[in-house]
Amino acid sequence: MANGRGRADRGEPNFDVPEGRAADRGSLDLRLSRDDRAGGGVAGGRRGTDEGAKRGNAGPAKGSRRSVAKKKPGRRRGSFLGRLVYAGIVLGLWAIIGLAGLIAYHASQLPPIDQLAVPKRPPNIAILASDGSLLANRGETGGRVVGIKELPPYLPRAFVAIEDRRFYGHFGVDPVGIARAIGQNLTRRGVAQGGSTLTQQLAKNLFLTPERSASRKIQEAILALWLEHKYTKDEILELYLNRVYFGAGAYGVEAAAQRYFGKPAKNVSLAEAAMLGGLVQAPSRLAPNRNLPAAQARAAQVLAAMQDVGFIQAQDAKVALAQPARPASSRGGGSANYVADLVMDVLDDFVGKFEADITVQTTVDTGLQAAAEKALVDELNAKGGRYNVGQGALVSMRPDGAIRALIGGRDYAQSQFNRATTAKRQPGSSFKPFVYLAAVERGATPDTVREDAPVRIGNWQPENYSHQYEGAVTLRTALALSLNTVAVRLGQEVGPKAVVQTAQRLGITSALQANGSIALGTSEVTPLEMVGAYGAFANGGTGVIPYVVTTVKTGGGKLLYKRGEGGLGRVIDANAVGMMNAMMHETFVIGTAKKGDIPGWDLAGKTGTSQDFRDAWFIGYSGSLVTGIWLGNDDGEPTKKASGGNLPLEIWKTYMGVALKGQTPVPLPGLNRWRKAPETTASVASASPGGLLGQLLGEPAAPAPRPQPERRPSGPSRDDRNFIEKLFGLGE
Template structure:
């Protein structure tokens, strides 16, 4: 009965239990486990999942045979499943985090629709008169090149060593990153980087060199934009024109010129491999600094190119057998003085430009090289003996077109352009302006003036030899560079007239209109002096020296072309003839005898400033005007270097080459005033004097040419004069 009562008091269940059929007319109100709140989960959480009956005080439920029902086991997920589930959750959160990070850093960039590849700074290619490249100027160091101009192996060298999956990835290369990480973990140090060429380009175009996670994220974003906007070849072309190769060279053209002295389109396979390997570490792998390291890196590039099938094995074998070597240093060459001059004056001819331009100059590369050798060889040979450390040379056609310009002994050591910028006292080389002023007021080469002591206030100028000739012709006085005669002429015409004459011929430096102006005490530049002498060589037309012939855009459009120009007629033709006749005598019987070149009518004037601080010679033919200056930058006196020794020797060395093969032409108007042959012979015998006078020239304190007495010169043994001439050289 108890059991029966317990069942009658059980919880109502409105469903028919599974496997049973409700008796007709009965209502079972008991709840099954599934009917309870929580279902099976709630039931399984109590007493091992056994269902309690209310009629038996919570006794376990029994089966039909009275046996207890087994408690269901607690359901547990597998460990692997839980790990997978956790990974998925973490992965989702990671994606969300990365997306947020990318979105944040993308917000720091300009809007995508406003992104544009920044313009490359323009390059200025400076060419010689024959079209050959002399130098590049600008921030990049080389012009933009099209990938179509280049040999196929050149861009492939960069792909092989920097980004072998370049043509298959989408800007960021997960495979490459994974490979780089794996290799870096197995090697000491960082063996490889994971950046693609596109990422490197993005960094070069838009970002700073800063290394940070933020920059890498922005780099990846920009790489995706580049890949979406440009084709693979366009990206590679941009990369080749922007990547840095060291030594101020941006782009493959600048690098090829800098390291191999040739355009990028002409590099060999070995040179291309060296350029491809260089971008990894330009300062460490530069071939002009560390050739073994550069060649070893190039060998790695060649191996990668062969592995990828970019070049045949035979070509690689040849390249390895003949590794690339850098060309001779171009950065230290004198052509850079020309390039600097071009950059100084370029703004006068073209306005603002945003793309590459090409400047063709008037400079002859062979004459430039000849001038450089002539100057440096002489200084190397005799510079120490004479305590001369610097020099300059300017050579131009009579119309002012500069053919060679050397601004110093070594551009790599000093970029100061002494030819165009250094102002030094010209000494006696200034006297032609004094004589011209006198000629324009009635004097002639045969006019006579007194070579005797003269005093102006407290100033008493002396001749180089401290001796005086007495009455002399102007022709002889200029050839022998007599100071007293030049000062007398200066006083006759007036210092202001001397200054005005020099300025009319093109001297632009400030000149002091005083008595000493006749001896060249106001400072001028070599370029000014050579330009002024050009008027004598061309027959009287004032010269404006120029170095730029044309300026063109990269596509060939003419931006500037040199036209007819100059200062117009500045000397009367008759006066030109007289001046040329007098300065020709300098080569015949005067201070420039050692500079004479057989077959040519030459004219010029030597100059030496006070205390031998500056030594000059400016001479010319009918086709070329050349000036040489020697001295020291700090103004330290030389050891008796005068215009008649080292400068004349340099001048002759250069001019002998420059005039070779040309047909000699007469100097304008000179034949009318040429000295009679017999008189010239007499004068040539009476040039230097005997041993006593030669010693006076060598050890005198006033740097002007010796002027021994004519009668004494004739009486002196010729052998003695030649002996001292050969031993010491005849200075001014």
């Protein structure tokens, strides 16, 4: 400091009149020299410092350079830092003002805060079986709303641990989480993480679109702050758990637990809770029913996070890792969904618009539903390829019309088309009971005789399945053996219109063509219609309206609908019912359904096969249950000789064997009055002259007794027919 630099006070710009113009004190030269600028005296003003101090404001000495006092080095540095602080404060203020403006702008794009409200969750329809167990959920969400107190503690904690571990400490936006996410994203040179809290995710789900933009993130933060102000943390977490998307159409943890694990959320294990907690990151990619290894790997991360924050003990995590969650298997894609679809089709008839969750109680028995699905799927898996049969349907109901099981197809996951309720196919000979009923109502009885012989109607000449003719036969035998010519003759006698009217009276609603071929079931109907119509035979003559819904209630238990007594009233005279049951009972005794008999039960029914073997039917019943099966192909392609007497009958027997097991046999109405004595049945079933059975066994054929004096040769006897069926797998 020997040169005097920095000793003087800081100099300011000198406005004194230069030497030579001292007289003109009123005139100021405001021009700045180099020395007048900050630091201007540092380079050339080494001398004259003390002199300048002595002169004060008198100006520099004559001949000297104008200068200003130099700053001390320390004070110069302090001024620089001060200016930096000052600039930082100014910039910060402007940033705050800009941010406030930005927030205000985006807030203005949202509804006013005083009008903001959490949107109502779309209502869920829980469809229950007759025992109260869940069959399926319907609605946009796929599951009901659950309270956080209903859930095991580790389930909500799984979401907090993996998605937002500071959830209970932040105010809706987590600066620490955002900073961490930014750091990791920069480190990984790409967008690897987001900083959204659970509250922000909820805000996005409730109010915003899936768009990814800075504007939406700002709105998300604003709404998160509002949610935190409006609700408690537990309420926010409960809203989140009921609104977040889990993939596969499941919104909310209850829907996800049912969809993936087949159980309510309150019953999930720790391993399952971890898998659900990990799903929300990428529902489609991590869905366990689509990518189980990825779902299990993500669940392991969730368990590690839960252990890290102290939500679970190390031993609990170890057990859960050793037994990872797996999705529940659902055979055939879940046939109960066919029932659920039917419920949704008819629900509007019972309740109007509803905004809250509802529960629908149905008539379906879960055990029978499972047995029906197994019987149908197993048969098609075993023999469908051999017979070229791709699809099937089954309907089983009580004689009053209450549906106990309904299968609309082989695999719901592959095809949601409900063949039980929607597909219209030719019923073939299973339509014949309506023809016979029309004849009985006009005076015929089971012992009335008609000729089984070639018949022609215009250019149409129907033939029997066997291409053989029995001659004079009773109606009882003709229906049991499904003789086409007798059915056509009866149809002509009573008139096609009478046949149509009889079928409609029993509940057939599809359009029927009143022509000669109606007697052979050429008009298309649904399995549900046919089984419902047969219900009148099983219950003693009361018309049946099939139904599946018994009650509808709100989530709080308020009754919205209850099924009352209903039906079509009496549609068949009691005596006629007895005759029809006696004739169709013979189908199991000597006829085309003989292989389907269940010991100890009185059964009745009818096989059916449409033209070119396109459709195969069997509809049979006891006094307590009516079941019908249809098999075929959706495109109408012919099967390889699938008939009512083979695959459908086998499915029917398998299912009914389970359904009737342990029950007390119920008699068929009026059967005993018109039942054929066993010895008479045996005599009628004896071989005809030259019968195939006698030829094969090398035994002389005895003349077959005829109900009428007229005697004429006939085709193969019933025993012959049974033997042929056994050899070649034929039979209707």
